[in-house]
Amino acid sequence: MFARDRLSPGLLAVLSFLAAVGPFATDMYLASFTSIAADLGAAPSSVQLTLTAFLIGMGLGQLLLGPLSDQCGRRPVLVIALAVFAASSIAMVFAPNIAVFVALRAVQGISGSAGVVVSRAIAVDLTQGADAIRAISLIAMFVGLGPLLAPPVGGAILTLGDWRAVLATLAAIATAMFALALILVPESLPREHRTSSGVRTALRGFGKLLANRRFLLLSCVFGLGFGSMMAYISASPFVGQAVLGMPPLLYSLAFAAGAFAMILANLTNARLAGTVPATRMLLIGSGLSLAAGATLTTAALTDALSPPLFIVCAFALTGGTGLIMSNASALALSLAETSRGAGSALLGASQFAVGGLASPLVGAWGEHTALPMSLFVLTATTLGGIGALLYRRGA
Incomplete structure (x- = not known):
């Protein structure tokens, strides 16, 4: 399934939603730190480590998945990564201790980075000039809104339930992202435009x-x-x-x-x-x-x-x-x-x-x-x- 040099409004909306995954997942559970520490018997510094693990994963994941999408195509990298992101988000709801929580946050960061890095690449694959600026502006708006809206949304959920309810909501969002990518996102990088595979090619x-x-x-x-x-x-x-x-x-x-x-x-x-x-x-x-x-x-x-x-x-x-x-x-x-x-x-x-x-x-x-x-x-x-x-x- 290939996109034919056209970025439709619907596809742009989906890409914007996928690109917001990183900032939203970063900040949505911040209000739950105290509850997480108490329930899992963890020190506050250990709970803070869950945020650090996610941010490191997001950074490393983009450096890995961005070049991989140049080599293998945008769609397979995006779909597989978001499947892992959804699975790790669901598993995180049932984390029995802080060590498992930290490990799952790292996996979540690496896999969730595809939503940011690949969405942006797809948008520019299918546009140029002023259209590219418009597309990137709308995607950037959603990326920027993530850190602004996620904390109050997470806080509101916390008033109705516990920290696992916040994570369950994030898992539902992650599952929706995977479904949208699987059903609606086409391939935007034809084989003849892909780079050769290998670590050396990525480093070059x-x-x-x-x-x-x-x-x-x-x-x-x-x-x-x-x-x-x-x-x-x-x-x-x-x-x-x-x-x-x-x-x-x-x-x-x-x-x-x-x-x-x-x-x-x-x-x-x-x-x-x-x-x-x-x-x-x-x-x-x-x-x-x-x-x-x-x-x-x-x-x-x-x-x-x-x-x-x-x-x-x-x-x-x-x-x-x-x-x-x-x-x-x-x-x-x-x-x-x-x-x-x-x-x-x-x-x-x-x-x-x-x-x-x-x-x-x-x-x-x-x-x-x-x-x-x-x-x-x-x-x-x-x-x-x-x-x-x-x-x-x-x-």
């Missing part, structure tokens, strides 16, 4: 892309953009409620503002594709995120941070991140014409590498100051802005 593909300075810059900009948003997401419960004293409803509105900004940014980007150059939209996104980081840091240093200012900064940061991720990924994959799976893998690896650093770093100074979060956001957005400027100048 990675080496060629990393030797391309423009691709490398865009990968760094992409990862730094996602990392700045993850710093906000991981620290916002403490900053919003412990530092600023925001009641639950107001804090929920702050999170909703971020989700709305992500949707608005990507829909705007999709609408302007072909009219406004992707490079310019990338710079606009970098500017918005940098302004948010600078404002947060200044306010934290001067004790001027307030709930309204925090919400405005969250809106600017997540909106800017939406523009950064969609345009950086579209521009980067346009440079990886013969190895889009490998290119998508490197983008994903940069995303989870920087995003994985965000949570421990912003929490290193305790839970009663906004400064660690604001400094991480400022550093990431500054470096990302420099990378975007260097790319524009043709470095």
